[in-house]
Amino acid sequence: MPVILALDQGTTSSRSILFDEKGALLGVAQKEFKQHYPQPGWVEHDAHEIWETQFATLAEVLAKARIEPHHIAAIGITNQRETTVVWDRHSGEPIAPAIVWQDRRTAAYCDQLRQQGIAPLLQEKTGLILDAYFSATKLKWILDQIPGARQKASNGELAFGTIDSWLIYKLTKGTVHATDVSNASRTLLFNIHTLQWDPELLALFDIPASVLPVVKPSSGIIGECTIIPGARIPIAGVAGDQQAALFGQLCTEEGMVKNTYGTGCFMLMNTGEQAIRSNNQLLSTIAWQIDGKTTYALEGSVFIGGAVVQWLRDELKVINSAPDIEKLAATVKSSEGVYIVPAFAGLGAPYWNAHARGALFGLTRGTNHAHIARAALDSIAYQSADLLTCMQADAKIPIRELRVDGGATANDLLMQFQADLLGCQVIRPVITETTAMGAAFLAGLGVGVWKDQASLTLQWKRDRVFEPALPVAERNILLKGWQRAVKATIAWAADQST
Secondary structure, three states, rough: OOEEEEEEEEOOOOEEEEEOOOEEEEEEEEEEOEEEEEOOOOOOOOOHHHHHHHHHHHHHHHHHOOHHHHEEEEEEEEEOOOOEEEEOOOOOOOOOOEEEOOOOHHHHHHHHHHHHOHHHHHHHHHOOOOOOOHHHHHHHHHHHHHOOOHHHHHOOOOOEOOOOHHHHHHHHHOOOEEEEEHHHHOOOEEEEOOOOHHHHHHHHOOHHHHHOOOOEEOOOEEEEEEEOOOOOOOOOOOOOOHHHHHHHHOOOOOOOEEEEEEOOOEEEEEEEEOOOOOOOOEEEEEEEEOEEEEEEEEEEEEEEOHHHHHHHHHOOOOOOOHHHHHHHOOOOOOOOEEEEEEOOOOOOOOOEEEEOOOOOEOOOOOOOOOHHHHHHHHHHHHHHHHHHHHHHHHHHHOOOHHHHHHHHOOOOOHHHHHHHHHOEEEEEOOOHHHHHHHHHHHHHHOOOOOOOOHHHHHOOOOOEEEEOOHHHHHHHHHHHHHHHHHHHHHHHHHHOOO
């Protein structure tokens, strides 16, 4: 039976997961790596450590599952997006620490570009909002700040890549410098309409084209892994983590939506072969490219999702462990008018307010730990509802169901409230490792383990369907209260003169 190896390189850990041709999980290995915070707002990774932990999990999962390398039909890669690595083509050594997607060191530069009126051009070509989140300003910073970097780049001696490119380079012993369209579309340098690196944007950011990887489809052989003795394994599937999760949820038809509930929440809607320009501060991005057909998506991100539960546990000491929140919150029928806006790191889509901070509203003398726990859970669902409302407005497609994954989906109370707020089915699959599964599906398609996307539908199985049960009038009252809380939070952040 063919075996697919998925490399899931995340922000805090590297994982390797094995799947068989029926989509069953055969083994998992995971290793965390160090986060570096050299200055406030700076976040860095050691690219060597990323590779070392990723390769260690690869070796570990094969040993645990007793799989010989030559039995692996293909490797799929999914990765933390936007994180930027620049290395020397001759030595293979990174010239600086990797700048992580969370890093804000280039925010002031983005403000300058915004004042110059550059943002509309960037959105038109890339589908993205002008923000330090994306790779272009990180790459420019490295070229500007590392001594000799610009000269080396001009000489063609440097290579830039997101984490997928770095892993491909290492797996192929430096013979392949490539990325896929989904990762390229997160750089602010790739034109999502022409499917090319954009000369105007390269000039704007002063990026020499020689540093850029070749852009490949998301499914199909990109190169061969030759790092494992006695095996040549095709690398046949690559996608950024959220796009991989969309594919792993088999949201392969226009209008299908998934939401990943992790530290933050990431919601993507498949918009088919059309790149929809958002009027509601969402991102338009490439989902994947398969057999010459490019599929696009709308994306919205919530900065603080499951992290609000960690805050209750670690800072307020309201609960001892994250799963405890469901039991505590269930001891009350509702939050009784209490709202938490968890803007600890600002507000993401659709507000994009970096100055907002967390707020708690509606407290009475009778408010207790359970009401605050319930309000914290509710905040995750409210923020996700904001995203879906914007998506429906942008795409003009009614949403029938939301497919969900991530750690917080184990919380039945949260999932039911999400269905109630959205007025549509919320569907949790049996296997919630959807990000790695998406990479495996793309790789398997690339080497013929599955003949087409339709044959993958048999691999996805639902665990539970949450049906909306809240009357529309009650739902509207709750959503109105949430909007009041968000507006008050933004107003407090804006009025800092008093």
